Amino acid sequence: MLEVQTINKSYKKKSVLENISLTIERGEIVGLVGENGAGKSTLLHMLSTLMRPDAGEIYWNGLSYRQHYQEIKQKIGFVPQDLAIWEHFSVEDNMRYFEQLSWKNIGIEACKKICEEMQLMQWKEPVSSLSGGMKRKLNLAISLIHQPELLLLDEPTVGIDMRSKQEIGRFLQLLAKTQGTTIIYTSHDMSEIEQFTDRVLLIGKDYYYQNLLSARGIHVDCLS
Template structure:
């Protein structure tokens, strides 16, 4: 589904991504992990065609995303870290607006999803009056309006309680079950453990590890490999060794 080959991104003289290469299979949930400043958000934005890489290839479903972003955008749903919907509008108005922009006229599928995700009781409420968890759900739902094959989520559960996080994780698992490929960035090791099939670990713009969780233990030095959550929670520390 996604193949990155020697992707680099520079801002002026500063290298934010350095020679990143990996491949993600369709239907996989990949956790993107790393300390702050590792380049996770930049990597996700490059894959989401929101910024072009300085060099390298990004192939999504056989198309070169960097050369022709328009060709792959219909395949991508992007969920930013912030709540990127209009707070002054209702859930319904937001969905209708973003659906219009996505060229989606039939809203039945998304309304069904609202029902499943328990947003229907809040359908006519202004976003600013929703709980943090429900705002996060809407933030993800808007990215699903055009039924994308690839869902890119940049820390989509920041600032919400554990129950809401678990709820969102279960919805995302359902999406993967439906065949969607998911790239998921988070600092929450438990959440990543619950959700992901494979991991992409970054530090200072470099790819330290990419592979399934079974291989991660062999890669992480002692004592950080004693538990899986420690392996993910202390990336910054073991990567410096």
Template sequence: MIAAENLKKKFGRKEVLKEMNFFIEKGETVGVVGPNGAGKSTLLRILATLMKSSGGSVQIDGLDVRKEQKRIRQKIGYVPQEIAVYHELTTRENLRFFAKLAKGSSEERWMQRCEEWRLAEHLDKKVKHLSGGNQRKLNILIAMLHDPDLLILDEPTVGIDISAKQEIVNDLRQLGREGKTILYSSHDAQELETLCTSFLILKEGELLFYGSKQKVRQFGSVAQSENFAETLGEIVG
């Protein structure tokens, strides 16, 4: 699904990503993990075709990220850290507005998602009156209007309460069961452990580790710890 070969990114003389190589299978839910400044958001923006790499190559479903951006964007949904919706419009108005921009969007499908994600009762409320959790849900649903195969989420639960986080993680797990490929960046180890099947672990622009959740526990000096958060914390240091 996603193949990166010697992928790198520089801003001036600073190397933000250093020759990364990985292959993500279709249907995986991958946690993108690392401390601030590790290069997580840069990597996700490159995969989402919002930023160009400085070298190497990336293919998504066999398509070159540099040469076939239009076709790739039909396959991906990108959710930024910021809530990118119109707060003075209602939930329904936002969905209808963005649906006009999303090729292949179906009102029947997004209404069904609203039911599944418990947003249907809030369709006629202005976004500014929604809870933080429901604003975050709307942000994700807008990225899914065209029913993408790949969903890229950059810290999508920042600033909301624990119960709202749990709801979103459970909804994303359902998408994984439907066969969606998900890249998920977060600093919340509990979210990552609950949701993700594999992990990309970055530090200072380098790919320290890529593999399954089980292999994460074998990596690092606290490999025998039963505390997954402690294991991740030790790896990213």
């Protein structure tokens, strides 16, 4: 279970997140929405341990991030908004490289299986020859090598076609259901959010988003 207790974050004097609290259960898929600049990526960076809140605390299964940083870090998979893969290597070589660096060594066959479950079949192809959607799938596959319990995805489906979106969404649902992975992901695509998440969290008092989601019959919890 993830628990966030009244965290704050400012960049210099600019306050971005104020008194954010939330709880997410094991195996839940939560959509994080809000307008550009609302603070979604900032929140995900703090949940990933890459950034510390100025105040407040975050707990994973009752362990505080501050005190159990090293242990918690290994339980988290984070896919940042920008791609982080080796363009001139093949899909296989990318997976091999990141598997070597990983907290857990699952072997290359298990890596291939992750890609195949996501319908990423171009195992021998150089990444530079893949479409944007395929690259996103690879970035996601890399984040799963160490079998994270908490998966944080910052706009994993931006700019990709309907079919790949469906494949990624279904894959995430399978992961949550079969492995109990807790998943938080941001997206600006409300159909996708509606289809693949169990619950929606909105950052900021943004009535436009609230109305948009309510019109679709989606219940939304506001974080600030």
